[in-house]
Amino acid sequence: MGITAPRRLALAPLVAAALLVATVGWQLGNQPAASADTTTTTTVNAGPSTISQPTATGNPSDYSSQLERCYTAPNYPLSGSNPILSEPLTTAFTSNAPLSAYAMFTGSQWYGTWRFVFTNRSSTAFSVDCAVIIFRAASGSDAHSYANQSTYGHPQQDYVEVPRGDSTSFYIVRLGFHDVPLSQRTVYAGQTFTYQFGGVPSSAVTLDQMRDSIRFTADLTLAGNTDLVKKYGTNRLTN
Numbered sequence: 001m002g003i004t005a006p007r008r009l010a011l012a013p014l015v016a017a018a019l020l021v022a023t024v025g026w027q028l029g030n031q032p033a034a035s036a037d038t039t040t041t042t043t044v045n046a047g048p049s050t051i052s053q054p055t056a057t058g059n060p061s062d063y064s065s066q067l068e069r070c071y072t073a074p075n076y077p078l079s080g081s082n083p084i085l086s087e088p089l090t091t092a093f094t095s096n097a098p099l100s101a102y103a104m105f106t107g108s109q110w111y112g113t114w115r116f117v118f119t120n121r122s123s124t125a126f127s128v129d130c131a132v133i134i135f136r137a138a139s140g141s142d143a144h145s146y147a148n149q150s151t152y153g154h155p156q157q158d159y160v161e162v163p164r165g166d167s168t169s170f171y172i173v174r175l176g177f178h179d180v181p182l183s184q185r186t187v188y189a190g191q192t193f194t195y196q197f198g199g200v201p202s203s204a205v206t207l208d209q210m211r212d213s214i215r216f217t218a219d220l221t222l223a224g225n226t227d228l229v230k231k232y233g234t235n236r237l238t239n
Contacts, residue, residue, distance in 0.1 A: 037112075040104040041211045045121065047095035053126050053220050060179045069224045070130040070176035073158050078233035082162045084170045089136070091209075095216040097131075098122035103211035107201070113143075114207075115196040116214060120187045129185040130219035132174045132228045133195055137210050139169040141199035144237065146175055158229050159237035167204035171197075172232040174225055 058065020093101050100119045105112050114137065120126065144157065158174040173195070177185050187193055219225045 037108060038104065038106045039207055041102050041207050043100050043102040044093045044211065045100045046093045046216070047098045049098055050122055051097050051124050051126050051218070051220070053218065054222050056127065056129070056182065056222055060181055066222050067129075067182060068178065069222065070158075070174065070219075071156070071178040073174075073176065073226075073229070073234075073236055075235040076230045076233050077235075082160075082170075082233060084134070084162055084172070084232055085164065090134075090213050090215055092212050093214045093216075095214075095218075096220065097126055097216065097218040098124075099216060101211060101214060101216075103207050105201070105207055107198075109201060111198065111200055113196055113198045114141075114210065115194050116211070117192055117194050118187075118216070119192045120189055123189045125186050125188040126218060127182070127185045128175055128187055128193060128218065129177050130174060130224045132172065132215075132217040132219075132225045134170065134172050134213075134215040134217075134232075135210060136164075136168055136170055136205060136213035137197070138199055138202035138205060139163050139167055141169075141171070141197045143196075143198040144171075144173065145196055147194045147196065157237045158234040160232060160234045162232070167202050172229070172234055174229045174234060 056066035056069070058067035060067065062068060063071065095101075098121050100121050102117055104115050104117065106115075107113055116133075116135070139161070141161075144159065146157070156176040156178055158176060160172050162170040162172070164170065217225055217228060
Protein backbone atom coordinates (compact mmCIF):
# COMPACT_ATOMS: atom_id res chain seq x y z
CA MET A 1 0.00 0.00 0.00
CA GLY A 2 1.61 3.32 -1.02
CA ILE A 3 2.32 6.33 1.23
CA THR A 4 0.03 9.23 0.58
CA ALA A 5 1.47 12.70 -0.07
CA PRO A 6 0.66 14.12 3.41
CA ARG A 7 2.41 11.19 5.13
CA ARG A 8 5.48 11.58 2.87
CA LEU A 9 5.69 15.25 3.85
CA ALA A 10 5.49 14.35 7.56
CA LEU A 11 8.34 11.84 7.24
CA ALA A 12 10.65 14.19 5.34
CA PRO A 13 11.99 16.11 8.40
CA LEU A 14 12.72 12.83 10.20
CA VAL A 15 14.67 11.47 7.23
CA ALA A 16 16.67 14.73 6.95
CA ALA A 17 17.50 14.67 10.65
CA ALA A 18 18.69 11.08 10.44
CA LEU A 19 20.92 11.92 7.48
CA LEU A 20 22.39 14.90 9.38
CA VAL A 21 23.21 12.76 12.44
CA ALA A 22 24.82 10.10 10.25
CA THR A 23 26.91 12.69 8.38
CA VAL A 24 28.13 14.41 11.56
CA GLY A 25 28.91 11.05 13.15
CA TRP A 26 30.96 10.01 10.10
CA GLN A 27 32.86 13.31 10.14
CA LEU A 28 33.67 13.06 13.84
CA GLY A 29 34.67 9.43 13.53
CA ASN A 30 37.12 10.31 10.79
CA GLN A 31 38.78 13.21 12.62
CA PRO A 32 42.37 12.54 13.87
CA ALA A 33 42.58 11.69 17.59
CA ALA A 34 43.40 14.63 19.85
CA SER A 35 47.00 14.66 21.03
CA ALA A 36 48.87 16.61 23.68
CA ASP A 37 50.57 19.76 22.48
CA THR A 38 54.32 19.91 23.21
CA THR A 39 56.29 23.14 23.07
CA THR A 40 59.99 23.53 23.83
CA THR A 41 62.16 26.61 24.19
CA THR A 42 65.71 26.98 23.04
CA THR A 43 68.51 26.18 25.50
CA VAL A 44 70.29 28.92 27.44
CA ASN A 45 73.44 28.82 29.57
CA ALA A 46 74.27 30.38 32.91
CA GLY A 47 76.86 30.13 35.64
CA PRO A 48 80.64 29.75 35.68
CA SER A 49 82.47 27.20 33.57
CA THR A 50 83.70 25.29 36.64
CA ILE A 51 82.42 24.73 40.17
CA SER A 52 83.92 24.08 43.58
CA GLN A 53 81.79 22.45 46.26
CA PRO A 54 82.71 20.64 49.49
CA THR A 55 81.62 17.02 49.75
CA ALA A 56 79.05 16.37 52.46
CA THR A 57 80.05 13.72 54.97
CA GLY A 58 77.92 11.11 56.68
CA ASN A 59 75.48 8.43 55.63
CA PRO A 60 71.81 8.37 54.63
CA SER A 61 69.52 8.41 57.67
CA ASP A 62 72.38 9.72 59.84
CA TYR A 63 70.37 12.82 60.64
CA SER A 64 73.12 14.68 62.46
CA SER A 65 75.43 14.46 59.43
CA GLN A 66 76.00 16.98 56.65
CA LEU A 67 74.50 14.56 54.15
CA GLU A 68 71.07 14.90 55.78
CA ARG A 69 71.26 18.66 56.41
CA CYS A 70 68.11 19.39 54.35
CA TYR A 71 66.14 16.21 54.99
CA THR A 72 63.69 18.18 57.08
CA ALA A 73 63.18 21.78 58.03
CA PRO A 74 60.85 24.00 60.02
CA ASN A 75 58.48 26.33 58.24
CA TYR A 76 59.57 29.94 58.02
CA PRO A 77 56.38 32.04 57.98
CA LEU A 78 56.76 35.74 57.20
CA SER A 79 54.99 38.45 59.15
CA GLY A 80 54.73 40.86 56.24
CA SER A 81 54.86 40.98 52.46
CA ASN A 82 57.21 38.56 50.77
CA PRO A 83 60.38 40.45 49.79
CA ILE A 84 60.45 38.87 46.34
CA LEU A 85 57.51 41.09 45.36
CA SER A 86 59.73 44.15 45.60
CA GLU A 87 62.62 42.64 43.65
CA PRO A 88 63.06 43.30 39.92
CA LEU A 89 61.93 40.53 37.59
CA THR A 90 64.62 38.11 36.49
CA THR A 91 64.68 38.26 32.69
CA ALA A 92 67.62 35.93 31.99
CA PHE A 93 68.41 32.53 33.49
CA THR A 94 70.95 32.84 36.32
CA SER A 95 72.93 30.19 38.19
CA ASN A 96 75.95 29.85 40.45
CA ALA A 97 76.61 26.43 38.90
CA PRO A 98 77.56 25.63 35.28
CA LEU A 99 74.17 24.78 33.81
CA SER A 100 72.20 24.94 30.62
CA ALA A 101 68.43 24.96 30.76
CA TYR A 102 65.37 24.79 28.59
CA ALA A 103 61.64 24.71 29.34
CA MET A 104 58.98 22.54 27.79
CA PHE A 105 55.21 22.22 28.06
CA THR A 106 53.13 19.15 27.31
CA GLY A 107 49.34 19.29 27.54
CA SER A 108 46.31 21.16 26.33
CA GLN A 109 44.55 24.47 26.89
CA TRP A 110 42.91 22.96 29.98
CA TYR A 111 45.86 21.35 31.78
CA GLY A 112 49.47 20.42 31.19
CA THR A 113 52.93 19.81 32.62
CA TRP A 114 55.87 22.18 32.51
CA ARG A 115 59.42 20.87 32.76
CA PHE A 116 62.64 22.75 33.37
CA VAL A 117 65.45 20.54 32.10
CA PHE A 118 68.92 21.38 33.42
CA THR A 119 72.23 19.95 32.22
CA ASN A 120 75.60 20.09 33.97
CA ARG A 121 77.69 21.60 31.19
CA SER A 122 80.99 21.31 33.08
CA SER A 123 83.38 18.40 33.54
CA THR A 124 82.87 18.47 37.32
CA ALA A 125 80.09 16.72 39.21
CA PHE A 126 78.18 18.64 41.87
CA SER A 127 75.38 17.99 44.32
CA VAL A 128 71.91 19.49 43.90
CA ASP A 129 71.04 18.75 47.52
CA CYS A 130 69.67 21.91 49.19
CA ALA A 131 69.72 23.81 45.89
CA VAL A 132 67.18 26.63 45.59
CA ILE A 133 65.20 27.18 42.39
CA ILE A 134 63.20 30.38 42.00
CA PHE A 135 61.00 31.01 38.95
CA ARG A 136 57.81 32.70 37.74
CA ALA A 137 54.92 30.76 36.25
CA ALA A 138 51.13 30.71 36.08
CA SER A 139 49.49 30.94 39.50
CA GLY A 140 47.97 27.91 41.16
CA SER A 141 50.27 25.24 39.77
CA ASP A 142 50.41 21.81 41.36
CA ALA A 143 52.20 18.43 41.37
CA HIS A 144 55.68 19.91 41.83
CA SER A 145 58.44 17.32 41.65
CA TYR A 146 62.14 16.74 41.01
CA ALA A 147 63.63 14.01 38.84
CA ASN A 148 67.22 12.95 38.16
CA GLN A 149 68.56 10.53 35.56
CA SER A 150 69.15 8.24 38.54
CA THR A 151 65.70 6.96 39.44
CA TYR A 152 66.32 6.09 43.08
CA GLY A 153 65.62 8.76 45.66
CA HIS A 154 63.28 10.39 48.11
CA PRO A 155 63.30 14.07 47.14
CA GLN A 156 61.51 16.61 49.32
CA GLN A 157 61.01 20.35 49.07
CA ASP A 158 60.80 23.51 51.10
CA TYR A 159 58.40 25.53 49.01
CA VAL A 160 56.28 28.65 48.77
CA GLU A 161 54.12 30.21 46.06
CA VAL A 162 53.97 34.01 46.07
CA PRO A 163 51.12 35.37 43.86
CA ARG A 164 51.88 38.61 42.02
CA GLY A 165 48.23 39.52 41.40
CA ASP A 166 48.58 39.27 37.61
CA SER A 167 47.75 35.56 37.21
CA THR A 168 51.42 34.69 37.73
CA SER A 169 53.32 33.71 40.85
CA PHE A 170 56.85 33.38 42.06
CA TYR A 171 57.77 29.89 43.20
CA ILE A 172 60.64 29.39 45.65
CA VAL A 173 61.81 25.80 46.08
CA ARG A 174 64.64 24.20 48.06
CA LEU A 175 65.40 20.62 47.08
CA GLY A 176 66.00 18.24 49.97
CA PHE A 177 66.82 14.53 50.05
CA HIS A 178 66.22 11.93 52.74
CA ASP A 179 67.77 8.48 53.00
CA VAL A 180 69.48 8.90 49.62
CA PRO A 181 73.15 8.08 48.84
CA LEU A 182 75.40 10.98 47.89
CA SER A 183 75.76 9.66 44.35
CA GLN A 184 72.01 9.97 43.79
CA ARG A 185 72.09 13.62 44.84
CA THR A 186 74.85 14.32 42.36
CA VAL A 187 74.66 15.63 38.81
CA TYR A 188 77.60 14.31 36.85
CA ALA A 189 79.20 15.92 33.80
CA GLY A 190 76.69 16.11 30.99
CA GLN A 191 73.92 14.68 33.13
CA THR A 192 70.46 16.24 33.32
CA PHE A 193 67.91 16.77 36.05
CA THR A 194 64.36 18.07 35.80
CA TYR A 195 62.00 20.18 37.86
CA GLN A 196 58.38 19.85 36.79
CA PHE A 197 54.90 20.96 37.78
CA GLY A 198 51.36 20.93 36.44
CA GLY A 199 48.56 23.41 36.02
CA VAL A 200 46.28 25.35 33.72
CA PRO A 201 48.08 27.37 31.00
CA SER A 202 47.86 31.15 31.18
CA SER A 203 48.57 33.81 28.59
CA ALA A 204 50.00 35.95 31.39
CA VAL A 205 53.45 34.34 31.03
CA THR A 206 55.13 32.69 28.06
CA LEU A 207 57.32 29.60 28.12
CA ASP A 208 60.37 31.69 27.24
CA GLN A 209 59.61 34.09 30.09
CA MET A 210 59.33 31.18 32.49
CA ARG A 211 62.71 29.82 31.39
CA ASP A 212 64.30 33.27 31.66
CA SER A 213 62.89 33.82 35.15
CA ILE A 214 64.82 30.88 36.65
CA ARG A 215 67.33 31.59 39.40
CA PHE A 216 69.26 28.47 40.40
CA THR A 217 71.40 28.55 43.55
CA ALA A 218 73.44 25.45 44.35
CA ASP A 219 74.50 24.94 47.97
CA LEU A 220 78.24 25.57 47.64
CA THR A 221 79.04 25.97 51.35
CA LEU A 222 77.06 23.10 52.95
CA ALA A 223 75.02 25.76 54.79
CA GLY A 224 71.86 24.43 53.16
CA ASN A 225 70.93 27.75 51.50
CA THR A 226 69.04 28.32 54.74
CA ASP A 227 69.30 32.10 54.52
CA LEU A 228 67.39 32.03 51.23
CA VAL A 229 64.51 29.88 52.44
CA LYS A 230 64.21 31.97 55.60
CA LYS A 231 64.16 35.15 53.54
CA TYR A 232 61.29 33.95 51.38
CA GLY A 233 59.30 32.11 54.02
CA THR A 234 59.20 28.57 52.67
CA ASN A 235 57.18 25.67 54.06
CA ARG A 236 57.98 21.98 53.93
CA LEU A 237 56.19 20.33 51.00
CA THR A 238 56.51 16.57 50.78
CA ASN A 239 56.45 15.17 47.25
